[in-house]
Amino acid sequence: MTPSQRIDRLIAELTDWRGKTFASVRKTVLEADREIIEEWKWMGSPVWSRDGIIAVCNAHKKWVKLTFDQGAHLPDPDKLFNAGLEGNQRRAIDFFEGDKVNGPALKKLARAAVEYNQSRKSTKKKAPAASQAKAKK
Numbered sequence: 001m002t003p004s005q006r007i008d009r010l011i012a013e014l015t016d017w018r019g020k021t022f023a024s025v026r027k028t029v030l031e032a033d034r035e036i037i038e039e040w041k042w043m044g045s046p047v048w049s050r051d052g053i054i055a056v057c058n059a060h061k062k063w064v065k066l067t068f069d070q071g072a073h074l075p076d077p078d079k080l081f082n083a084g085l086e087g088n089q090r091r092a093i094d095f096f097e098g099d100k101v102n103g104p105a106l107k108k109l110a111r112a113a114v115e116y117n118q119s120r121k122s123t124k125k126k127a128p129a130a131s132q133a134k135a136k137k
Contacts, residue, residue, distance in 0.1 A: 003025040003037075003038045003039050003040040003046070003047075004038045005114070006046070007026065007038055007040070008079075010022070010044075010046065011026070014059050014067050017097050017098075018063075018064050019059075019060045019075065021064045021077045021095050021099070021101065021134040022057060022059055022064050024101040025057055025064065025066055025101055025102075025106070026046070026048075027055070028101060028103045028106045028107055028110070029048050029054065029055060029066075029106070029107075029110045030031065030048070031035070031107060032107045032108075032110030032111045032114065033050055033111060033114045035050050036048050036049065036050045036052065036054065036114070037049050041056070041106075042056075045057075045058055046058075048110075050114045050117060050118075051114065051118050051120075052069070052070075052117035052120065052122045053070075053087045053117075054068065054069065054113040054114060054117065054122070055067060055068045055069065055110070055112060055113065056069070058070070062092045062096065062097070063095060063096050064095040065083065065092055065093070065094050065095075066092060066093045066095070066112055067084065067089065067090055067091070067092040068081075068091050068092070068109065069089070069090060069113075070090075070113060070116050070117070070120075071084070071089070071090050071091025071092065071113075072087060072088050072089050072091055073089075073116055074091070074112045074113055074116060075082060075107065075111060075112055076091070078102060078105035078108070078109075080093050080102065080105055080106060080109055082094055101128070108133060110131075
């Protein structure tokens with residue numbers, strides 16, 4: 001079973017508001033960049049990645065949690081992050097029953113996560129060359 005099929009099944013098993021919220025979050029994140037891939041990690045967690053992890057989503061009994069792996073490094077002008085604010089890496093959005101997914105703002109946040117991952121990737125590629133230049137001096 002592919003990761004996307006596992007996520008489909010997970011959403012189908014969430015027959016209350018959490019399934020609808022999870023599906024909306026998934027659709028919005030995937031719309032942010034056509035090269036985002038779906039993965040299934042850590043014994044049952046849907047993950048969205050592009051050049052590194054963007055976010056992981058989990059359904060809990062009373063909320064749906066969307067955790068951005070590098071959320072502390074992302075601009076959040078729409079103030080979507082409402083959990084994990086004390087950490088120096090991850091930030092999360094907890095959706096509770098009745099909450100609406102702010103699609104445009106969430107899409108911007110997912111795009112910012114992709115851009116952040118890409119900037120880290122390009123920095124890593126440049127780092128060895130910079131190190132070699134210093135070593136030659």
